[in-house]
Amino acid sequence: xxxxxxxxxxxxxxxxxxxxxxxxxxxxxxxxxxxxxxxxxxxxxxxxxxxxxxxxxxxxxxxxxxxxxxxxxxxxxxxxxxxxxxxxxxxxxxxxxxxxxxxxxxxxxxxxxxx
Amino acid sequence: xxxxxxxxxxxxxxxxxxxxxxxxxxxxxxxxxxxxxxxxxxxxxxxxxxxxxxxxxxxxxxxxxxxxxxxxxxxxxxxxxxxxxxxxxxxxxxxxxxxxxxxxxxxxxxxx
Numbered sequence: 001x002x003x004x005x006x007x008x009x010x011x012x013x014x015x016x017x018x019x020x021x022x023x024x025x026x027x028x029x030x031x032x033x034x035x036x037x038x039x040x041x042x043x044x045x046x047x048x049x050x051x052x053x054x055x056x057x058x059x060x061x062x063x064x065x066x067x068x069x070x071x072x073x074x075x076x077x078x079x080x081x082x083x084x085x086x087x088x089x090x091x092x093x094x095x096x097x098x099x100x101x102x103x104x105x106x107x108x109x110x111x112x113x114x115x
Numbered sequence: 116x117x118x119x120x121x122x123x124x125x126x127x128x129x130x131x132x133x134x135x136x137x138x139x140x141x142x143x144x145x146x147x148x149x150x151x152x153x154x155x156x157x158x159x160x161x162x163x164x165x166x167x168x169x170x171x172x173x174x175x176x177x178x179x180x181x182x183x184x185x186x187x188x189x190x191x192x193x194x195x196x197x198x199x200x201x202x203x204x205x206x207x208x209x210x211x212x213x214x215x216x217x218x219x220x221x222x223x224x225x226x227x
Contacts, residue, residue: 004158034213043219097213104213106158
């Protein structure tokens with residue numbers, strides 16, 4: 001079945017540094033990937049839609065310059081949290097579906113802790 | 116905007132008990148409705164779905180019926196097992212574009 005891998009699964013960084021999280025579709029190609037943020041005891045919030053070969057589409061209220069998304073190939077999307085601060089600490093989850101399909105596969109998530 | 120509301124708080128129950136998790140939605144048009152499950156340390160997995168009113172989704176003993184009149188999609192299982200311990204998310208999408216709106220999720224703990 002379709003597998004989505006996220007790396008790293010956990011990352012701790014100092015305030016002010018940037019952190020990159022990768023989302024890979026291992027056995028299928030994905031024109032579109034989605035990035036979610038999950039707060040403690042809260043729902044998953046869609047941050048942006050990552051589009052291969054073009055700019056990401058951000059949801060209202062999500063800072064584009066803070067959360068940089070790059071979808072350079074059909075199997076890889078990256079989320080870079082720039083100049084991270086403690087309030088950016090969260091669980092980030094990506095999802096993807098094979099091009100043309102309507103079934104999403106989710107990664108296991110990446111826990112970011114900013115000190 | 117479109118939204119999903121799940122009942123508050125974790126759910127703790129004994130093995131073989133009946134499980135219900137309430138989910139209601141607010142959306143214009145005709146959304147598709149989903150239940151996702153997240154086992155510890157794993158990604159979200161699609162549990163079941165329904166794409167139109169009165170459809171019943173079912174999988175692994177879980178069921179949910181799309182009720183347009185009450186805008187609900189409650190999840191039920193007649194006899195839970197310890198292995199059903201997980202977080203369950205209700206979600207909706209429109210336009211078939213995979214942009215999901217999630218509820219807050221419910222932690223379910225099944226004790227032997």
